[in-house]
Amino acid sequence: DIQMTQSPSSLSASVGDRVTITCRASQSISSYLNWYQQKPGKAPKLLIYVAISLQSGVPSRFSGSGSGTDFTLTISSLQPEDFATYYCQQSYITPYTFGQGTKLEMK
């Protein structure tokens, strides 16, 4: 199985900050990487697919980059509603696997 490792596991930031979350795959997955946002008690929501494509309705302050084994999710200017947990997920091969999550907390 492909292992997905996110860093950091948690992050404290303030409104207006630029934030970057990293996801590393244990083998190359080309660009087949998705990002999700999950708020407490809610289902995850798709943010970015195929590494760089913004899902419809997602604010443009979210962006994704990377290919091969290393990927990043960037929030250009944190808003209050962005404090949540973020997961990466590889769609290259089954079994699909998720990262362990990055919890973004308010400083």
Place this chain on the structure above:
Amino acid sequence: QVTLKESGPVLVKPTETLTLTCTVSGFSLTNPRMGVSWIRQPPGKALEWLAHIFSNDEKSYSTSLKSRLTISKDTSKSQVILTMTNMDPVDTATYYCARIERPGGVFINWFDPWGQGTLVTVSS
């Protein structure tokens, strides 16, 4: 509007079999570009993909749980069913179903949207 809703027992006993149903609306289980996955999340922990099924009956399972899982669909009822045998307290989790969109090629796919999830507790 695409929606998915999970249903099933909230409490199961150890060794019992869990049966969960995902009822979908707003898309068809016969659409070749869409499927349904089950994903679970133990309390306070990360997401874990369990299985998926597509319109052509293509199925795939988690490596570690493959021997315990069966996924099937009832197209006429717009339902996808997941069974998990020999339940254990470590299987306590919120179980989600999600639509898989696969618009071009096997590798290009994502989960969107997700159901609200259903919490299943395994306890005697």
